[in-house]
Every structure is written in structure tokens, then in C-alpha cells.
Amino acid sequence: MDKAIDEQGIRHLACGSRFLGAGGGGNSYALELLAIQVIRDMGPVPLLSAFELGDMEWVIPVGIMGSPTILSEKILSGRELIQAIRILESEKGISAGAVAGLEIGGMNAITPVLAAALSRLPLLDGDGMGRAFPELQMTTYHSFGIQAAPFIMVNEQGAIHRMTGISNWEVEHQARRKVTEMGGWAAFAGYPMPGLEVREVIIQQTFSLAKRLGEAVSLAKEDVDRVMEALVRTFENSIYGCPYKLMEGKVVNLERDIIGGLLNGALVVEGTGIHVGEQLKILFKNEYLLAGHGEQPLAMVPDLICVLDADTGYPIMIEELENHRKVWVLAIPAPSLVRDAKMLEVVGPACFGVASGFTPIEQLLIREGGETHHVPFGY
Incomplete structure (x- = not known):
């Protein structure tokens, strides 16, 4: 440590x-x-x-x-x-x-x-x-x-x-x-x-994980593929799960509003590359909460959803989002303590009104069919 x-x-x-x-x-x-x-x-x-x-x-x-x-x-x-x-x-x-x-x-x-x-x-x-x-x-x-x-x-x-x-x-x-x-x-x-x-x-x-993660990302020199390699290496040796890539594309629709002091809204990413023809909708309330195709969720809170710049690989905060920006969308399994039933009573998707109950990303992607582009990264 x-x-x-x-x-x-x-x-x-x-x-x-x-x-x-x-x-x-x-x-x-x-x-x-x-x-x-x-x-x-x-x-x-x-x-x-x-x-x-x-x-x-x-x-x-x-x-x-x-x-x-x-x-x-x-x-x-x-x-x-x-x-x-x-x-x-x-x-x-x-x-x-x-x-x-x-x-x-x-x-x-x-x-x-x-x-x-x-x-x-x-x-x-x-x-x-x-x-x-x-x-x-x-x-x-x-x-x-x-x-x-x-x-x-x-x-x-x-x-x-x-x-x-x-x-x-x-x-x-x-x-x-x-x-x-x-x-x-x-x-x-x-x-x-x-x-x-x-x-x-x-x-x-x-704290030591975030520090190691930042150090590994800084060595990637703002290259999205190298950043992904750094993320995989770091998360593989942590209490979190290995990252999943949900979508590569560009933001085509963005809605944001301040409600009750929190930044609420949604964005839609239109797929490119192997994701052509797909759309991914992400709901947020201060943080990204749920990502899915239509009615089929792919990742949900408390698992982490990250939107990265498609060139640099750096995270895009909700207030930094813009239409037409090219992005990668990732999901990272949360630590087991965050997924505990007692914790889900206060941070599960039902608490934010985005789903009735929590399903881990690993199970959601199996339900969807386990396409090869949704398996964890393996650099």
C-alpha cells in the first residue's frame, strides 16, 4: 500500500x-x-x-x-x-x-x-x-x-x-x-x-487505488486505448471489477436541468464502429445512474458508469457534456460492500427512481446476450 x-x-x-x-x-x-x-x-x-x-x-x-x-x-x-x-x-x-x-x-x-x-x-x-x-x-x-x-x-x-x-x-x-x-x-x-x-x-x-489509477492514466499520454489498458491493469488488482465497454459513439441528444439542487437529465449516444445502428441512453442525477438500450438496462447505480473522451480517454463530467462529442461509455462493477443489501437501501436504483431493483452489470450483459463487445476488456 x-x-x-x-x-x-x-x-x-x-x-x-x-x-x-x-x-x-x-x-x-x-x-x-x-x-x-x-x-x-x-x-x-x-x-x-x-x-x-x-x-x-x-x-x-x-x-x-x-x-x-x-x-x-x-x-x-x-x-x-x-x-x-x-x-x-x-x-x-x-x-x-x-x-x-x-x-x-x-x-x-x-x-x-x-x-x-x-x-x-x-x-x-x-x-x-x-x-x-x-x-x-x-x-x-x-x-x-x-x-x-x-x-x-x-x-x-x-x-x-x-x-x-x-x-x-x-x-x-x-x-x-x-x-x-x-x-x-x-x-x-x-x-x-x-x-x-x-x-x-x-x-x-x-485513496491508494485512485492514486495508482491517476498515475497509470498519466503515463497513457492522453491516448484512449492506452488509458483503457491502464484502467484494466489497475482495476484488476482492486476491490472493483474489471471495466466493461458499453458503447463507442457520439452524443446526439442531451437534456439537463437543475431540479431540487441536483443536475438531472439524460443523454443519448449513437454508436460507431462495431456499435453502428445502436443507441445508448444514460440517465443522470448529479452522477450517471443508468445506461441501457431502449428498455433493456446494461448498467445501473451503484455500479459506476463513466463517459470518456474518445481521443484522450479522460472522464467527462456531466456539466462538461456537449452534443456531437465523441465518447466511450464504460461501466465498472462497484465494490461488494457498496452492493450489499443494506447499502442498496440508500443507493440502489430505486432510490433514484431509475429501476425497481439492482442487477449487477455482469448479469445484465448476460441477459442481453453476452455480445463479445460487452465482455470485460482484456489487454
Whole structure:
């Protein structure tokens, strides 16, 4: 396992986490630059396995929530994260031994590194989503019994909002309302847990995986075939499954709208090459949720759906989509913990209204007939 994240490690982590964001998670570029500067000043961040924690050593997950656009205008300094951690420690009567992530997609893959560097604490190599999801309860932490409260929010002006003694669902609802009042974004700390519980609920080694993934992709030199080789090599040796290629083509229809603060819509990809004559429709709500031919689904949440630029192989975030853009569509089986029945209660396709129940991509493609162009890549 990688033992630390240095300046170059931040760049690789930011790159790799875009693949794990499933089209969402927010643009992390500004946070990447900030984290690089902090690590330059403070030194590399130690990366700690959950098995290296003492049973009663406390871990505090951190992140940011709200509008990425507003965050780009009112930039995080990092002090907000540290203040949230310190207030939570005081509320809970504990002292943090490590920082953890809530999700590993996009911006919130970088914020825990920044918090760890500034607090001089190690970063736990794991998170609670294994990808990006839009809501605070959509985590293995919640699904396996960890309380989100005390949950602390801090904005760039130092305004503080504390939530104690309420359910995880109420934390999400209250935080979603409060973040607007706080100016559009806030840093947060919540889901405190001791090492004994961490080992039961965390999706392990996701930070080191994202870092390795970014490093492998950077060596591919923006060539889609080499990027695919890098993805296969990396995912084959991970808790995720091997990528499947669902479609190669171009975007011919795109619909996007903001509903309830989330980016909702759909895109249609018209196939080229061996996919000529096919169309693939992808539904999204902040992240890509379901891909299918007509009424036949090929991949669905919580498995990861990625749309890549057909030239560079780099992931295209939902807000970056454009009509006529040439793309590859991939699906990556999620870790087994994310597919657990308890987790599916909060992140399964029924939670997003796109299907009544979850079927793993491996089974969906067998149902469709197991065409050769849908088998996992084998470079």
C-alpha cells in the first residue's frame, strides 16, 4: 500500500478520482492546487490502513458540500475543515487520531488530504461511498449503523452550524437547507467512529487505488486505448471489477436541468464502429445512474458508469457534456460492500427512481446476450 501522499500524489489522486466520480463529484482543480501548496509547506500526508488503527482511536470523516460554482468564487482556505474537526472533537469529547473521506469522487477526494495535512493527522485509506453520491446518508457509514451527528458545518466566513441528537436522514435534510443560508457551500465533519467500527464499515484502500489509477492514466499520454489498458491493469488488482465497454459513439441528444439542487437529465449516444445502428441512453442525477438500450438496462447505480473522451480517454463530467462529442461509455462493477443489501437501501436504483431493483452489470450483459463487445476488456 502507498504510505503517503505527496505533491505528485495529489495530482494523481485528482485524476484517478474523476474516474470514480461517475460523472459527478465536482471539479477539484482549485482544491488540488491548494492541497499541493499545503503539502509543499507541511510535508506529505501519511496514508493509514484501517488495520493500523487502534480499536478506540477516533476517525473523523470530512468534506465539503454545496455548489462547486460558488466554491470556485469563494474559495476554501482549509481552515474551515480544521475548525469543523475541532468543534466535533469538543462536542463528542474525543481527540481525532486520523481523518477519513466521505466519498472518493471529485472534490471530496481532495478535501480529506487537505484536512490531514493542515491538522498533521494521517489520512485513512478508505471512504464511505467508493464513488460519488449526492447525499450525506448515501454511505456505508450510515448503512452499517454509524451516526452522522455530531455533524458540524463551517463556511468561509467562520459561520458555524451544529447538528446533534438527530437522525442521519435529518442531518442530510437540515444540512441541505442550511448550506444555502451559509452562502452556497460549507466544510463539514461528521460520522465520528472508533477504529473498531471503522474496520467494519469503510470501503478500504480507495485513496491508494485512485492514486495508482491517476498515475497509470498519466503515463497513457492522453491516448484512449492506452488509458483503457491502464484502467484494466489497475482495476484488476482492486476491490472493483474489471471495466466493461458499453458503447463507442457520439452524443446526439442531451437534456439537463437543475431540479431540487441536483443536475438531472439524460443523454443519448449513437454508436460507431462495431456499435453502428445502436443507441445508448444514460440517465443522470448529479452522477450517471443508468445506461441501457431502449428498455433493456446494461448498467445501473451503484455500479459506476463513466463517459470518456474518445481521443484522450479522460472522464467527462456531466456539466462538461456537449452534443456531437465523441465518447466511450464504460461501466465498472462497484465494490461488494457498496452492493450489499443494506447499502442498496440508500443507493440502489430505486432510490433514484431509475429501476425497481439492482442487477449487477455482469448479469445484465448476460441477459442481453453476452455480445463479445460487452465482455470485460482484456489487454
